[in-house]
Structure formats: C-alpha cells, structure tokens
Amino acid sequence: MSESFEKYQKRRLRSSYLSVIISISLVLFLLGLVGLLLLQTKKISDYFKEQAAISLFIKNEVKKESIAKLQASIDAEPFTKSSKFVSKEEAAQIYKEENGEDFMNFLGYNPLQNSIDIHLKAEYVSPEKMAEIEEFYQKNAFISEVSYDKPLIEMLTKNVKKISLIILIFSALATLIVIVLINSSIRLSIYSKRFTIKTMQMVGATKRFIRKPFIWQSIKLGIIGALMAMLALAAVIYYFDQYFPQFELIKEDIKLGSLFGGIFILGILITWISTFFATQRFLNLRTDELYF
Structure with a gap:
C-alpha cells in the first residue's frame, strides 16, 4: 500500500515539475519573440524606408x-x-x-x-x-x-514612430505578464508541498535550510525551461532567415547573444525570486491556515 502511494506521489511530483517547465518555457519563448521584435524594430523600419x-x-x-x-x-x-x-x-x-x-x-x-x-x-x-x-x-x-511619393514618406515617418512606441509598451507589458505567469506556476508547485514545509519547520529546521532545496529545484526547472525556450526561438530565427534573408537576422551575433542570455538569466532570476517569496509565505503561516 505504502509502495503504491509512493509511486503515486512520484508521478504527481514529476507531473508538477513538467507543468512548471512547460509554463516557464512557453512564457519565456513568447517573451523572446517580443524581445526579438524589439531588437529588430530599427532594422525592419530601415528596410521599409529604403524601399522609397x-x-x-x-x-x-x-x-x-x-x-x-x-x-x-x-x-x-x-x-x-x-x-x-x-x-x-x-x-x-x-x-x-x-x-x-x-x-x-x-x-x-x-x-x-x-x-x-x-x-x-x-x-x-x-x-x-x-x-x-x-x-x-x-x-x-x-x-x-x-x-x-511625398504622402507616402510622411505617412511612413509618422507610422514608424507610432509602431516603435507601441512595441516598446507591448514589450513592457509582456515582461510583466511573463513574471506573473511564472510566479503563479512556481507558487502552485510550492503550495502542493506546504505541509512538508511546515513539518520541517516544526521539527526545528531554519527557514534558510527549508528554502534552499526548493530554490535550487526551481532554478533547475527555470534553466530547463529557458533552454527549451531558447531552442524554440532559435528554430524560429532560422526559419525566418530562410524566408526573409534580406534582414540578415541570423548574422546579428551580439544582439542574438544578448537576447538568449537575457532569457536564460530571466528564467533563473524569476524562479529564484518566486520560490523565495512562495516558501516565505508558507513559512509565515500558522498550521491551521495551511488548509485555506
């Protein structure tokens, strides 16, 4: 009986980890696309300007x-x-x-x-x-x-400024949404272990000692999610370059390196901060409050 329950718990834990990884990779991938668009805004606008x-x-x-x-x-x-x-x-x-x-x-x-x-x-x-x-x-x-074409030039100049501003605002909102979504996924994962956290605390474990394994586990999930997002983004960049070689997207080594580095660091940073505050919340709860 105990063996089957242990298997069930392991399957549940793996499922929880998998859902967190998928959530992290998806939202980081979307953020990567927005970042790619933001980095290439000038090149895209320059391309259309130079057609005039x-x-x-x-x-x-x-x-x-x-x-x-x-x-x-x-x-x-x-x-x-x-x-x-x-x-x-x-x-x-x-x-x-x-x-x-x-x-x-x-x-x-x-x-x-x-x-x-x-x-x-x-x-x-x-x-x-x-x-x-x-x-x-x-x-x-x-x-x-x-x-x-004077009207076209005037319209192009105005629209480029508007589109650049819209992309900048959208990028800021997308970053905020990514942080919220990853934070929610991590909190749900920690919530399923709230009784374990409280039990460790009741037997005398310090808050730092309790937090440490949860933070390291979340960072690992963040790294895996970030790597998956980077792999998917690399595929998108490759196929985009095949269909639109005039943008020479794949040759932007420094920009692409900064983008991939940003995604990797963000995956680690958000999971670390989210796990810290999620565990801190459950550490500060009374035992009777864990059921709500």
Whole structure:
C-alpha cells in the first residue's frame, strides 16, 4: 500500500515539475519573440524606408556619357544607398507590363524620359531631408523633374514612430505578464508541498535550510525551461532567415547573444525570486491556515 502511494506521489511530483517547465518555457519563448521584435524594430523600419525612391528625370538632349557621370556623382553622395538608371525604353516596357497597354502604338513615339532612381539610406528618408535633396537636384542642368511619393514618406515617418512606441509598451507589458505567469506556476508547485514545509519547520529546521532545496529545484526547472525556450526561438530565427534573408537576422551575433542570455538569466532570476517569496509565505503561516 505504502509502495503504491509512493509511486503515486512520484508521478504527481514529476507531473508538477513538467507543468512548471512547460509554463516557464512557453512564457519565456513568447517573451523572446517580443524581445526579438524589439531588437529588430530599427532594422525592419530601415528596410521599409529604403524601399522609397527619388526619381530624377533627365532631359532628352543629355548624352549617355553625361548621364553616367551624373550617376557616379549620385553614388558618391552620403545619402545614397543605391541608384539605378532606367532608360525610356525600359520605362515604356514597365508601363506596358503594369497596365497592359502599349501607348507607343497609337502615339507613334515614346514620350517618356530616361531617369535615375535613387534609393536613400534610412536616416535620410524623412519629409525634410528628401525635400532638401529634391531642391538640390532641381537646380541641376541635366534634370527636368524630380519626383517621389511625398504622402507616402510622411505617412511612413509618422507610422514608424507610432509602431516603435507601441512595441516598446507591448514589450513592457509582456515582461510583466511573463513574471506573473511564472510566479503563479512556481507558487502552485510550492503550495502542493506546504505541509512538508511546515513539518520541517516544526521539527526545528531554519527557514534558510527549508528554502534552499526548493530554490535550487526551481532554478533547475527555470534553466530547463529557458533552454527549451531558447531552442524554440532559435528554430524560429532560422526559419525566418530562410524566408526573409534580406534582414540578415541570423548574422546579428551580439544582439542574438544578448537576447538568449537575457532569457536564460530571466528564467533563473524569476524562479529564484518566486520560490523565495512562495516558501516565505508558507513559512509565515500558522498550521491551521495551511488548509485555506
């Protein structure tokens, strides 16, 4: 009878430990995803900013040699990430593919102009700086018109600031929720052993002596949960890098190292603090209060 009860207790204990580990790993994994998003906010916003382009339309009489020199001078500017020359023949072909119409058939000539598309570095993509660049190239004798999507740039600038603030607030809330959830899991685990704690206290064991094995056990569970969360997060990062290699996420050694280190330390820290206060609570209860 006692042997079967002992087996039952062991199974129950293993089940309790497993539920704590799963809880810790899940919430730390979710926190890791939020942390990853927070760390990559600037890179993601920079990526979208650098998709915006300024188009310089070149006068028809300008020769190819002069256009090549102009493009070389553009590439040398500090605000240029990349530039691309688009001939008027290429522009006509793009228009035909996008709209399904060949306007040259009924016009009899190509009214489009050669152009250079400039993709700017992210720090120069703002309404003020792009207006300065526009003004600079409008004075160039080779250029007839400077064009870019002004409403899109204004909207992009405003939305990036809003999204960054929202992600920061969400990250803070997610961290708080993670702490509360892990703390609840640990407290439930300690609650099942409250009578053992009180029995040890009644036979003369000190609070420090009673707490020590519970804290070490919780730290071990926290480490296992953190390692599982890190493994799952590493898988997500790997697959994200396969589908979106342009973000070069897997090459961010320092940031990823800091993120994984933070998850590991958080797993240990939260379980240690939660176990300390949970055991302290039951140590301070009277025997009759253990039943409530």
